Amino acid sequence: MANKKQAMTSFCQWEGDILVLNVLGKPSSKQDVIGKAKGLQLKISVTASPIAGKATDHMVRFLAKEFGVANKDIEVVFGQFNINKQLRIKAPTKLPTVINKQLTENAAH
Numbered sequence: 045m046a047n048k049k050q051a052m053t054s055f056c057q058w059e060g061d062i063l064v065l066n067v068l069g070k071p072s073s074k075q076d077v078i079g080k081a082k083g084l085q086l087k088i089s090v091t092a093s094p095i096a097g098k099a100t101d102h103m104v105r106f107l108a109k110e111f112g113v114a115n116k117d118i119e120v121v122f123g124q125f126n127i128n129k130q131l132r133i134k135a136p137t138k139l140p141t142v143i144n145k146q147l148t149e150n151a152a153h
Contacts, residue, residue: 054150055086056143063111063136063143064121067129071099076106078140085128086142097124104131112137 092102123129
């Protein structure tokens with residue numbers, strides 16, 4: 045149990061060149077935006093409606109631009125039809141500020 049607890053100390057972590065991101069999605073928002081951490085999840089708002097996974101698909105397209113990767117480089121591990129999601133982003137070329145800050149803090153500990 046201790047190992048699992050240690051692994052869940054942040055909303056993001058590296059697994060090799062893959063960034064694992066725990067997300068709290070907020071569909072039907074006024075704008076697409078990466079918000080702040082909420083517990084062990086990062087709040088991400090998107091303008092798309094939560095119908096048949098369309099908000100998640102929109103989120104993947106939005107995040108692909110933010111991380112400088114192709115849409116296919118973002119895997120939805122779970123949460124395609126849920127606000128609670130885990131994403132795996134393969135070899136991001138850019139890191140949004142909130143992610144970079146969290147990863148820097150994780151490395152310092």
